[in-house]
Amino acid sequence: DTGVSQDPRHKITKRGQNVTFRCDPISEHNRLYWYRQTLGQGPEFLTYFQNEAQLEKSRLLSDRFSAERPKGSFSTLEIQRTEQGDSAMYLCASSPLVDGYTFGSGTRLTVV
Amino acid sequence: KQEVTQIPAALSVPEGENLVLNCSFTDSAIYNLQWFRQDPGKGLTSLLLIQSSQREQTSGRLNASLDKSSGRSTLYIAASQPGDSATYLCAVSGNQFYFGTGTSLTVIP
Numbered sequence: 001d002t003g004v005s006q007d008p009r010h011k012i013t014k015r016g017q018n019v020t021f022r023c024d025p026i027s028e029h030n031r032l033y034w035y036r037q038t039l040g041q042g043p044e045f046l047t048y049f050q051n052e053a054q055l056e057k058s059r060l061l062s063d064r065f066s067a068e069r070p071k072g073s074f075s076t077l078e079i080q081r082t083e084q085g086d087s088a089m090y091l092c093a094s095s096p097l098v099d100g101y102t103f104g105s106g107t108r109l110t111v112v
Numbered sequence: 113k114q115e116v117t118q119i120p121a122a123l124s125v126p127e128g129e130n131l132v133l134n135c136s137f138t139d140s141a142i143y144n145l146q147w148f149r150q151d152p153g154k155g156l157t158s159l160l161l162i163q164s165s166q167r168e169q170t171s172g173r174l175n176a177s178l179d180k181s182s183g184r185s186t187l188y189i190a191a192s193q194p195g196d197s198a199t200y201l202c203a204v205s206g207n208q209f210y211f212g213t214g215t216s217l218t219v220i221p
Contacts, residue, residue, distance in 0.1 A: 042211030100146045100161035
């Protein structure tokens, strides 16, 4: 296990389409986080899981966004009816219970 | 809500200089503080993690300090190199990490 993997690396989609991103965390890490980053800004928290339980969601996570971690391993983040404002880098990170984060390389979403 | 501020927003230095990046946070009740490096269009690479009980951490030419009581951390980079050019982000943790907006560093050969 060499780190956190995210797929795809890049996604271009038309406005109104649905997209799904995948994150594979470091296998022994209990916690998995999703962040969104726009140009020139620091990452903004979206949601996190401890094992399969989604423990916190940001108000940034509108009802068009849903995240799952069905077996406490990989996670998916789905955006329905994408809007141009959803264009950003979506970052996944994992960590042991209370410790530093390891980030993936991110998925860059462009909504045209 | 925790707020994290990084100063300066951008910094340009000649190769070989020592430099200091600053991070301040409003709520001292943190578990730890982590410094990251981000290259353009890429994810975040962890540089140093300081637990709340620690005062500093060192890795190679990097040294990070933490003063919880004053809500401050510094990242010291010794003998800067062009390859150090990147954006440096600090993040403090509660249940989630709160990030600053970063310092964009350019090291001029």
